[in-house]
Amino acid sequence: MDRGEILGLYEWAIGVCFRCATANTATTHLGEIDPPAGDHYDIRACEKCLVELEEERRRYAERTGREYTPGQLGRCEL
Template sequence: MDRQQILDLYTWAPGTCFRHPRKGEVLTAVVGVVHPCEDGEREVRACADCVITMEDIKREEAARAGSEYRPGPADEAQR
């Protein structure tokens, strides 16, 4: 899959990337959910460059483990 095909697997909306908060509001996708004490649930959002970086890591980990690489958001992030 190429970069755009992978990015198309995610749902994009304006938000703040967890790795680049100084960029301000940019298009982001939910990549996880955290549950801070006494603060309910919060989405972890990432910009396109960070999503691709995380997908590269997933691909490398799958190859090392001898398992199939499945691009796209984790089940928890697909709410």
């Protein structure tokens, strides 16, 4: 799968990337953090960081003999 196909598996909106801190860029929602203090943090990744995270997932799956399916970042795996 190429970069464009992987990016197409996610929904995008303007936000701040949790990984590189780039603001006002296209990001995808990966999760949320709701600490006891009551604050709410939306975890989002930009296109560049998402592709890097997907590549890390692919390499991990390869090393551990697991199946890799792109487009699963931020989805709960039970």
